[in-house]
Amino acid sequence: MTATDFDLITLGAGSGGGRASRMAAQMGRKVAVVEESRVGGTCVMRGCVPKKLLVMGAHFAEDFTDALGFGWSIGSFGFDWARLVASKNVELNRLETVYNRILRDNNVTLIEGRGRLADAHTVMVGGQALTAETILIATGGRPSLPDVPGIEFAVTSNEALDLMQLPERMVIVGGGYIAVEFAGIFNALGVKVTQVLRGDTVLRGFDQDVRATLAEEMVRKGIDLRCETVVHSIERTGRMYSVRLSGDETIETDLVLYATGRSPNSAGLGLERVGVALNERGAVVVDEYSRTSVENIWAVGDVTDRINLTPVAIAEAMAFVNTAFGGRPTAMEYDNIPSAVFCMPPIATVGLTEAEARRRHGCVDVYLSRFKPMRNTLSGRDERTMMKLIVERTSDRVLGVHMVGPDAPEIVQGFAVALKCGATKAQFDATIGIHPSAAEEFVTMRNKRPDSVAGEDA
Numbered sequence: 001m002t003a004t005d006f007d008l009i010t011l012g013a014g015s016g017g018g019r020a021s022r023m024a025a026q027m028g029r030k031v032a033v034v035e036e037s038r039v040g041g042t043c044v045m046r047g048c049v050p051k052k053l054l055v056m057g058a059h060f061a062e063d064f065t066d067a068l069g070f071g072w073s074i075g076s077f078g079f080d081w082a083r084l085v086a087s088k089n090v091e092l093n094r095l096e097t098v099y100n101r102i103l104r105d106n107n108v109t110l111i112e113g114r115g116r117l118a119d120a121h122t123v124m125v126g127g128q129a130l131t132a133e134t135i136l137i138a139t140g141g142r143p144s145l146p147d148v149p150g151i152e153f154a155v156t157s158n159e160a161l162d163l164m165q166l167p168e169r170m171v172i173v174g175g176g177y178i179a180v181e182f183a184g185i186f187n188a189l190g191v192k193v194t195q196v197l198r199g200d201t202v203l204r205g206f207d208q209d210v211r212a213t214l215a216e217e218m219v220r221k222g223i224d225l226r227c228e229t230v231v232h233s234i235e236r237t238g239r240m241y242s243v244r245l246s247g248d249e250t251i252e253t254d255l256v257l258y259a260t261g262r263s264p265n266s267a268g269l270g271l272e273r274v275g276v277a278l279n280e281r282g283a284v285v286v287d288e289y290s291r292t293s294v295e296n297i298w299a300v301g302d303v304t305d306r307i308n309l310t311p312v313a314i315a316e317a318m319a320f321v322n323t324a325f326g327g328r329p330t331a332m333e334y335d336n337i338p339s340a341v342f343c344m345p346p347i348a349t350v351g352l353t354e355a356e357a358r359r360r361h362g363c364v365d366v367y368l369s370r371f372k373p374m375r376n377t378l379s380g381r382d383e384r385t386m387m388k389l390i391v392e393r394t395s396d397r398v399l400g401v402h403m404v405g406p407d408a409p410e411i412v413q414g415f416a417v418a419l420k421c422g423a424t425k426a427q428f429d430a431t432i433g434i435h436p437s438a439a440e441e442f443v444t445m446r447n448k449r450p451d452s453v454a455g456e457d458a
């Protein structure tokens, strides 16, 4: 083909697109990245980062009351939502500046605007046509809303991060990780939260003991969990909303937040026209190297709807750059990807659920421990930690590590390395614990759960 303006044009400067653009430029390629909103993408601007800052802010509500049991007397303490949101936004602006600087320092050309493909080598931004040898689609995803009467009154996670004021009451619809995280934040901040979900309990796809433990703790913390319930309609009366549920019940509330899943951002990009195949959910279909059905067009991250997490988008981006520009074809590995849910208490998990382990490996041994974390002895908080190991009986290999409890994400990250190395239960047992810690429980579990009470995941 004739000379192009760039070696690579990336659509989307989020987790995947940002990393791929920077890495390709570091390898000496001429790169442009097109971004229609803010550099940093969902994770930094509307996802992981702002969400976690709000979780941290909300957690102080428990910390202050727990401190009383440790001898502190606390006078009055108040909370200012507007101040938390403002501080969070200052941090997001700082991060945006950092991500912009990283692109600039690596000679990546940032083009602001919405990009779409005119042909397999041409990207249109506004009226401008830019050409490239290789194109990467990294446009992420967006909240998807069901077709319910009155859905226009609902907000999504995007708006929930920036509410002008805290409502007194809130209905959260959905049972996935974003729904339980927001339920935790707003409940801790004193909002009366009702969570409505279609399934039999929260977090479909997670280990059954994790799901049950979290649901129990959420209810104990005051969240009104309505499982096996669907929303029929939402009506507005003045500043209030009436949410009509199955079972003919109506809940009055001040805010309705829908967190019922996300869809790939693939519409309006000209993909079908140039022959890029999409699946029935609108996700870009790719091979193990993230190449689409068109030779020079690749896609990474949430727009491909594989495992929709930031570190996965970044790893896919790096594998793409190594394959396309580094002369090292690299397929992404999807086994043993750890993940966390920053609900209250938090969850972290790596490897297989018990049900999946039984399906794939037949006989497994399960080690499960529930205990009161040390801090809760003096604080008096009635919250338990749950830890679970799933072990393949014949090989002794640890197949799954699951935890619900304080610091779970910090603890399980290390165990993800052990699983990646194929660690056995005997090696867990031979590891000396760090005492006193909750984490040591993972290397001191000795009693198998009898087979007869084996959990079954949905």
Ligand SMILES: Cc1cc2nc3c(=O)[nH]c(=O)nc-3n(C[C@H](O)[C@H](O)[C@H](O)COP(=O)(O)OP(=O)(O)OC[C@H]3O[C@@H](n4cnc5c(N)ncnc54)[C@H](O)[C@@H]3O)c2cc1C
Residues within 6 Å of the ligand: 011, 012, 013, 014, 015, 016, 017, 018, 034, 035, 036, 037, 038, 039, 040, 041, 042, 043, 044, 046, 047, 048, 049, 051, 113, 114, 115, 116, 138, 139, 140, 141, 157, 178, 265, 269, 300, 301, 302, 303, 308, 309, 310, 311, 313, 342
């Ligand atoms: C509330 C919430 C909480 C989350 N929490 C976590 C978490 O704790 N941990 C975790 O690992 N993941 C979390 N995620 C998921 C994580 O944010 C995504 O997996 C990750 O951002 C995906 O990266 P990406 O590069 O695929 O897309 P994105 O980061 O979404 O980036 C896509 C970019 O493309 C831009 N774009 C779209 N279309 C166009 C176009 N036509 N032209 C130009 N630009 C375009 C968008 O503006 C966006 O900036 C969370 C997500 C949400 C919504």
